[in-house]
Amino acid sequence: MSRTPARLAVMGAGLIGRRHIQHILAEPAAELTAVVDPGDAGREIAARNGVPWHASLRDLLAAGRPDGVVVATPNQVHVENALEAVAAGVPVLVEKPIADDPVEGERLVAAAEAAGVPILVGHHRRHNPIMRAAREIVASGRLGRIVAVNALFWLYKPDDYFGPAWRREPGAGPVFLNLIHDVDNLRYLIGEIVAVHAVESNAVRGHAVEETSAIILQFASGALATVSVCDTVVAPWSWEMTTGENPAYPQADEACYLLAGTEGSLSLPKLEVWSNAGPRSWWEPLQRARLGVAPEDPLALQIRHFAAVIRGEEAPLVSGREGLRTLEVVAAIKRASATGQRVILSPPAGS
Numbered sequence: 001m002s003r004t005p006a007r008l009a010v011m012g013a014g015l016i017g018r019r020h021i022q023h024i025l026a027e028p029a030a031e032l033t034a035v036v037d038p039g040d041a042g043r044e045i046a047a048r049n050g051v052p053w054h055a056s057l058r059d060l061l062a063a064g065r066p067d068g069v070v071v072a073t074p075n076q077v078h079v080e081n082a083l084e085a086v087a088a089g090v091p092v093l094v095e096k097p098i099a100d101d102p103v104e105g106e107r108l109v110a111a112a113e114a115a116g117v118p119i120l121v122g123h124h125r126r127h128n129p130i131m132r133a134a135r136e137i138v139a140s141g142r143l144g145r146i147v148a149v150n151a152l153f154w155l156y157k158p159d160d161y162f163g164p165a166w167r168r169e170p171g172a173g174p175v176f177l178n179l180i181h182d183v184d185n186l187r188y189l190i191g192e193i194v195a196v197h198a199v200e201s202n203a204v205r206g207h208a209v210e211e212t213s214a215i216i217l218q219f220a221s222g223a224l225a226t227v228s229v230c231d232t233v234v235a236p237w238s239w240e241m242t243t244g245e246n247p248a249y250p251q252a253d254e255a256c257y258l259l260a261g262t263e264g265s266l267s268l269p270k271l272e273v274w275s276n277a278g279p280r281s282w283w284e285p286l287q288r289a290r291l292g293v294a295p296e297d298p299l300a301l302q303i304r305h306f307a308a309v310i311r312g313e314e315a316p317l318v319s320g321r322e323g324l325r326t327l328e329v330v331a332a333i334k335r336a337s338a339t340g341q342r343v344i345l346s347p348p349a350g351s
């Protein structure tokens, strides 16, 4: 059945905004209607794709209302930009993090809920077929009860990455920029996080921002995760370097997450399930089964999903509230590192 494509505007035509534009152009269920970005690059991208250019969302809305807007602007203006769209009744896909602090994020989520306008947060990895399959394996009970998790974000960011001063400052480190994706993945797989411990270090580069963080996450289910983050080591064990999700990174045939349950364990992204054929015991041989999934680009799937949410056919996979909770966990990790104290998270609103 053919449908009228969802008319989407993209706000912020930078690194990720340009990728959203490509996926909208390639997606039959969506259509690019405008580019909003005060910079010259935004004007040029709009012209190249034959769509109107606007310097601000206000100008876009004055010219006509799109069916949805993708907010891919810097973190500091996500709330302001998304609130403006919500006030106009336009559904929003806002890039992660939903806000640069949880209080502001709550303001946005509350406004969207009150207005009944859907918000999606760009934690696109949940759309990756690897994540969907892993979640099904966990939910199937094949692993028994998940008790322990080990997750790694280890890679080397080259020296020129730290050229712009803001990347050396607090807030721009791998916990806030990168680990937020892994926290969202782990919440999607294991459930709510209720407390965190963390210690961080800048021992190698000596920048004001962290380069290493050792984290313990405590889940409502009782599961415990150890999570290790470091962007100053030459190593292949991260989502970025193992999944092939983003072709910009070389891919290693290695694991980045290990989930261990009372009946078996699972490694991601390979989706290998380890179990005993006979009785469960460390004396018994382990068998390994590898599940295959066809790769699909999660950013493309996220745009298709946004169109389906706009048509009222699907509920947001990563709602504003979900994106906010992931941000709250990351803020708690930073607080735990700063204070040396365990941080207990208050239950999510509505739970």
Ligand SMILES: NC(=O)c1ccc[n+]([C@@H]2O[C@H](COP(=O)([O-])OP(=O)(O)OC[C@H]3O[C@@H](n4cnc5c(N)ncnc54)[C@H](O)[C@@H]3O)[C@@H](O)[C@H]2O)c1
Pocket (backbone or CB within 6 Å): 011, 012, 013, 014, 015, 016, 017, 036, 037, 038, 039, 041, 042, 055, 056, 057, 072, 073, 074, 075, 077, 081, 095, 096, 097, 122, 123, 124
């Ligand atoms: N999901 C992911 O994997 C992923 C990857 C990269 C970035 N991001 C997120 O996407 C956002 C943008 O990151 P980026 O790397 O593309 O940044 P960028 O600096 O490359 O691009 C930001 C763009 O926004 C424009 N802009 C700034 N203020 C604006 C406004 N008020 N209205 C319209 N346009 C405005 C700038 O001119 C620039 O072109 C950040 O929140 C980042 O965290 C997400």
